Amino acid sequence: MSALLRDLVAAELAERVEPRVIAMAEKIAGRYPGAARAVLFYGSCLRTAVLDGLMLDFYVIVSDYRAAYGRTWLAAANRMIPPNVFPFEHGGLAAKYAVLSEADFHRETGPDARSVSVWARFAQPARLVWTRDEAARTQVIDSVAQAAPTLFRFTLPMMPESTALDPDTVWKRGFALTYGAELRAERTARPSNVVEADPARYERFGLAALAEIAGARPVSAAAMARRWRSMQRKGKWLSVLRLVKASGTFAGGIDYLAWKINRHAGTDIRIRPWHRKLPLIAALILLPRLLMGRAIR
Known part of the structure; x- marks a missing residue:
């Protein structure tokens, strides 16, 4: 992982958020006192200053599912069909949070992911709002730094030959493909709107992602199209x-x-x-x- 990309991710994850978000993250982590390693805040609420009446989105990273849940069916469910998702309320705010182990989070942000959902989300902005210690923070940064290169790795072979491979067009094409691999309620303009909300950010991260995968072995358009069809079928069922x-x-x-x-x-x-x-x-x-x-x- 290049220092440039990792530094970009570390700086973005460290950006400030409203104190109520941090307080909520601390309370969520408190539900898993022996297992919680980090809490990430992500989603559309990052782009708004008014949080009341909205549903905030968090990911809770745990050491492992047995430590998080004990000997219950929730541990098996989280392992078999990750993540588990729970509602939460605190300080007048409502949220939902997903639970993943450190190992699953690292896999799901990289090219060996079982579905697109995690790397597609964390190729977008997120905030690291709670960590157990410095080792946990380092692990989260390393995992999140995989997400943008993974999106670009899967998207570049799907770009029309006549299209200029600037970051903006790759991001929009990539998000359109990932939206097709999940059950989504958003309108078809949503992938473009995500990028256009902060074009400078996506330019920086896109250039870093392109540099990161520059030496990767090329994949043919036909092979990648087959892989996307498989990911889309699997993603809908998941x-x-x-x-x-x-x-x-x-x-x-x-x-x-x-x-x-x-x-x-x-x-x-x-x-x-x-x-x-x-x-x-x-x-x-x-x-x-x-x-x-x-x-x-």
């Missing part, structure tokens, strides 16, 4: 399985899912009392309707 699993970890998850889809897709999904009593069945009924209506893609 998204469904995570929703199913969330019915056991996320109280009120069906309400959050409806809120997020309505917010991003302009739909008017209304949750009925029986949906809350039987969230798994409700999700399985709603999902085909949303797919057919292209509310999620």
Whole structure:
């Protein structure tokens, strides 16, 4: 890993956030006193000064799942279909947080990831808002620094030959591909909007990512297209399985899912009392309707 890219990541992760975010991160880490290693704050809330009424997003990095959960089904669920996702409230703010082990986080930000979800998110800005110690901070920086090069490694072979390979176009193409590998409620303009929110940042990180993978063995467009088709199929199914699993970890998850889809897709999904009593069945009924209506893609 080049010093330039690592320094860019370290500086961005260290940028200041609102004190309430730090307080929430400390409380979340306190749920896993023997296992928590770091807490990362990420997502659209980074780009707004008003956090009230929004759902904040965190990743909690733990040493391992047995240390985090003990001998419960949650450890096996987190290991088999990572991450586990939980709701949290503190100081008048609402959040959801995902749990990954240090080993899984490092794998999922790199080219050997099982899905696109982690490296696609952490190729974007994030903040390291709590760490156990300096060793944990170093490990998180090393993992996050893999994310942008991974996105560029998978995206470059998918760029049309006539397209100029400037960072802006690669980022937008990469995010469009990753959005196609998950169940997403956001509109098709979302990948471009993410980049255009901070073009200077994406220029810096893009140039560093290009330099990082400059000596990598080239992959043909046909081979990479096959890999993307596989990642997209797998990603959709993983998204469904995570929703199913969330019915056991996320109280009120069906309400959050409806809120997020309505917010991003302009739909008017209304949750009925029986949906809350039987969230798994409700999700399985709603999902085909949303797919057919292209509310999620």
